[in-house]
Amino acid sequence: MSDKAGTSNPPQVIVHTDAPFPTRGVILDDSNFHLWSQLMEMRIGARNKSGYITGKTTKPTEGEKEIETWLIENNKVKSWLIDSMSPSLIHRLIRLQTAAKIWEAVSQTFYDGSDETQLFELNRKSLNNRQTGRPLATYYNELISIFQEIDACLTTQEDTVDEAVSANKAMSRFRVHIFLAGLDSEFNQVRSEVMRKDPPLSLEACYTYIRKDRNQRQTMEEKVPEPDGMLHLATRNWPKKGRTSNNKNTFSCTHCGEDGHSKIKCYKIIDYPDWWDFTKKPRKKISQATIATTAPANEMNIPVVAHTSTGMYPHNFTKNDTWIIDTGATDHMVNDLSKLATSHVPKQ
Incomplete structure (x- = not known):
């Protein structure tokens, strides 16, 4: 814009200070004057209005052209103070004429440096x-x-x-x-x-x-996460050669009476795997116990130890005697293979 040809006015910069005054939920009451006063000083000072609460910006005399501007700014700062107070304080302080008087009254009410x-x-x-x-x-x-x-x-x-x-x-x-x-x-x-x-x-x-x-x-202290479900089962429950799971009491088979598996996985039904060790102790429901027939090389009686329901005791037997081995051991040893009528090598 120009008033005369060849002359121009410098651009005007307008600063808007009428934005809503934030209270951040801090409402003055009997317990939070220190926090409230610091927030109000900071926010009012950021709008270049600190003089209205300290009293340094004095009211112009009647008739001066600045009086209208001062009244507007004073009421604006008053509203900022009043809007951030509890209702009981508003009733007490709203009739005070200037923001400086409101600020002084609040300070005298809630704070005294010598208190x-x-x-x-x-x-x-x-x-x-x-x-x-x-x-x-x-x-x-x-x-x-x-x-x-x-x-x-x-x-x-x-x-x-x-x-x-x-x-x-x-x-x-x-x-x-x-x-x-x-x-x-x-x-x-x-x-x-x-x-x-x-x-x-x-x-x-x-x-x-x-x-x-x-x-x-x-x-x-963070816990190591558990592995994937299927991988976890594979690493824990994959059968080892010649071994069974350590958790033997989880299931009980209704077919053979053994613990450690269910009927659907009973080897007597689905057949034994190649790695099964048949020298293990007899199953609970096997109808015939392992029977070994002795054939001594001479007519001498051979003392052995037999296990019956009455316990372990020495027993002398002669040729064609039969006896039941139930010592709890998976393998037995003799000093002469000819003393046994039959024998076999366990499957690996």
């Missing part, structure tokens, strides 16, 4: 705070919030910079001890490690060290 009762309550909260199973970050952030409120109540009384630095270091170490004391018992070992650090860790460094230790332990 020892408030400082005592904050210190008590910090000393009694415990993790009690909560996430580490939740416990740490809650302590930091309390420490910040304590700092806002305190005023530096040291005379020199060195004294102030020394007092700050002492306070920092004290807060590290408060943080460590409130941790759950699972952090006992890492707590001892932190206490042995030289130089001592700051509160922020202490939290970082413990968080890393917690993450490492969680990674190491």
Whole structure:
């Protein structure tokens, strides 16, 4: 645009400050003035309106052309303050004429830098705070919030910079001890490690060290995932040559009476596999026990040990005697093969 030929006005930059004022759900009540006041100072200052709550932006006199602008801006800041209060506070403060008076009334109501009762309550909260199973970050952030409120109540009384630095270091170490004391018992070992650090860790460094230790332990304690179902069965239950499954009592066969398999998998029905060892102890329902016929080379009686229902006892027998071997062993040994009428080599 131009007023005259050959002349032009510089482009105008318009800044919109009428965007909705966020409260983030923080409504002023009797318990959260410190948090509320910090948020309000930050947000009002970001809109270049801090002077309306501090009183530095004074009201122009009647008749000045700035009076209308000031009234609009003052009401805007008032609405920001009022909209972020509980209903009971709104009724008390809405009739005050300026934002600065509302801010002053709230500060006098909820905060006094010399209020020892408030400082005592904050210190008590910090000393009694415990993790009690909560996430580490939740416990740490809650302590930091309390420490910040304590700092806002305190005023530096040291005379020199060195004294102030020394007092700050002492306070920092004290807060590290408060943080460590409130941790759950699972952090006992890492707590001892932190206490042995030289130089001592700051509160922020202490939290970082413990968080890393917690993450490492969680990674190491993760369970190895179970293998695929079919692969798991194959690796656990695949029959070994000459062996049966270790879990013998899972099933009981109704056909042969043996444990370790069901009727549908009974070898007496579906036939024995090639690797089966027939020298194993007799089955429960085998009608005839293994019978060995002795044929001594001479007429001398040969003492053997036979097992009957009455127990083990020496027994003398002569030619053509028969006896039942039931010693529980899968193999038997004699000093002369001719003493046995029949014999065979077990299948491999």
